[in-house]
Amino acid sequence: MEQGRLFLAIVLSFLVFVVWEFLFVGKQDVKSPVPPEKTIESTVAEEMNKNVVVAVPVEKSTEDSQERAATPGIFFKSLTINTPLYSAKISEKGAAIVSFVLKDYRETVDKSSANKELIYAGNEEGTALLGFTNKALPKISEAVYTTDFSGETLEVRDASQSISFFWQSAEGLLIEKRLSFYPDTYKIKMDVLLTNTSSRPFEEDLTVSLVNFEPETKQRFAFEGPFAFVDNKLNEIKVKDLDEKDTISGNIEWAGLSDQYFMSAIIPEISFSASTVRMDYNPDENLIEIKYFQQGKTLLPGAQQPFEYGLYLGPKRMSVLKGIGSNLDKAINFGFFDIIAKPCLWLMNTVHDHLIPNYGIAIILLTILFKIIFWPLGSKSYKSMAEMKRLQPLMAEIRLKYKDDKKKMNEETMGLYKTYKVNPMSGCLPMVVQIPVFFAFYRMLYGSIELRHAPFLWWINDLAAPDRLFSFNFAIPMMTPPYGIPVLTIIMGATMFLQQKLSPPPGDPTQAKFMMMMPLIFTFIFINFPAGLVLYWLVNNVLSISQQYYITQKTV
Secondary structure, eight states, rough: HHHHHHHHHHHHHHHHHHHHHHTTOOOOOOOOOOOOOOOOOOOEEEEEEEOHHHOOOOOOTTSOOOOESSSSTOEEEEEEEEOEEEEEESBBBTEEEEEEEEEEEESSSSSOOEESSSOOOOSSBBSSSETTTTTTTGGGGGGGGGEOOOOSSEOOOOOEEEEEEEEEOSSSEEEEEEEOTTTTOSSEEEEEEEESSSSSOOOOOOOEEEEEOOOSSSOSSSOEEEEEEETTTEEOOOOTTTOOEEEEOOOOEEEEEEEEEEEEEEEEEEOOTTTTEEEEETTTTTEEEEEEEOOOOHHHHHHHEEEEEEEEEEEOOOOHHHHHHHGGGOOOOOEEEEEHHHHHHHHHHHHHHTTOOOOOHHHHHHHHHHHHHHHHHHHHHHHHHHHHHHHHHHHHHHHHHHTTTTHHHHHHEEEEHHTOOOOOOOOHHHHHHHHHHHHHHHHHHHHHGGTTTTOOHHHHHHOSSSOOEEEEEEOOOOOOOEEEEHHHHHHHHHHHHHHHSSSSOSSSSSHHHHHHHHHHHHHHHHSSSSSHHHHHHHHHHHHHHHHHHHHHHHHO
C-alpha cells in the first residue's frame, strides 16, 4: 500500500516537473536600465583604412546581384562572401547582412533540402545595422554605402579577408564599417570608425542592431527570442514579455537572438560596466530587434573614434561557442537541470566523436553507463521488491482478516514488514533517482543541435524529432505532425507493461488498476517526445527488466 502511494507521488512529481518546465522555465528577471556614464574611455583600434570616401550612386548591377532602390534613381547591390562554413550576402544599403546560409546544416531532414538560411525572407533590411541614439543622422536608415571591393564575390579559403564600407552624411560624419571574415569560424569581426569631417563637434551614441523574425513554431522547452549575458548571468526574455521588459543594463558580454538550434549575437570586444541593450518586437512585420548601445565621446572636428565588435551567426553547438570565447557557450541553457544535462551532452559528444559516430548508439552507451553507476541502488531496490512479492500471500490474509478495520490492517502490515525486515519504500528508489536524469536528458535531447537531423537506424532519421514509421495524410488525435506509427514509443510502452508485471502489486485494488494503466499513460505522454529520449527510456527499461529478473531469481 505504501509502495503504491509512493509511486503515485512519483507520477504526480513527474507531472509537476512538466507543468513547471512549461510555465516557468525561461522566465528571467531583467534589470532596470542604468543611466549611462557621461564619458567612456575609447579603446585603441587597429590601424584602419583612412581614405575618406564619399558615397555616390552606383550603376545597376548584373541580374545575379540583389538590387533595390533606397531612393528613386539610386540603386545598390549585394556582395557575396563564401567561406567553408557559410555563404553570406552583404547589401550596400546599410552595409547589412541580408543572407547567411550555413553549409553544414539543412532546412529539413530531407537530403535534397536547401541549406539553412539564418536571415528570414521577411527581414528585408537585414541584420548588423548601425544607428545612433538621438537620430542626429536621420538618413542613416536609408544610407547606401560604397565599398573598397570591386568584385561581386569574395572567396575566404586559407586566410581572413576584409571588406570596408563607407558612407558620409550631409552633416559631415564619415562612417567606415569594416567586416573581416575567417575560413574556420562563424564569428565576423566588425570594426567601425567614425570621422568628423565637419567644423562642429559631434555628440552621439553608436548602436548596433540585430534584426530577425520571431519563429512561427513555438517551442515549449527550448527558449526562443532575445537574450543577453549580463553581469555573468544569462537573461532570457520571452517575446510576450517585451512590453514590460525591454531594457537590460550592466556589464554586457554579448547580446543576441536565439531560436531552438541557431543564434546571432553582438559581442563587444571591450565590455563596459554600464552598457545597455534594448529589445523591440514589431508584431505587424513579426520582427524582433535587439540593439546594443555603445556610448561614444564628443567627437571634435577632424577627430576619429573606433569601435570594435564581434558578430556571431551560427549553430548553438557547445564546442563551437566555446571556441568563440566571451562566455558565448552560456547561450546553451538547459534550465533547472543544466548541471546534469551539460555533462551528459559532453559524454554523448565524446562517445560520438571518439568511439562510434552514431548518436543513437551514443545514447544507448550512455544509458548503460548510468545503469552501471546506479546498479547497487537498483539491486537493493529490486531485492526489496522481490521480498515484497514473497509477502503477498501473508498480506492478503491480513487484508481479509482486518478488512473492516483499516487502522489495525495498517498496523499488522507494518508489523509484517518489520518482522521480515522489508522496506516498502525502497522499491521505488530507482524511479526517484531517474527523474532528474530523465528531465536533464529531455532538455539536452530537445535542445541539442547535435541531434538535429541525426539518424539512428532504419526509419529513425532524426533523433530530435518524434519517431514515425510511414507517413499518413490524416491527423491522429494527441499526435503532432508528421503523422505515422510511433513504433519505438509503442515498444517502450510494452517494456513498461512487462516491468510492471514483474513488480509486486499494491494492496489497494484501486491503486493496482491505476498501476496497470501507467504503461498506457506513459506511452501517450511519450508519443510526441524526441526519438532520442524514447530510445533512452526504452533501453533503460530493458536494462531494468534484466536486472530485476536477475535479482529476483537470485533472491528466490
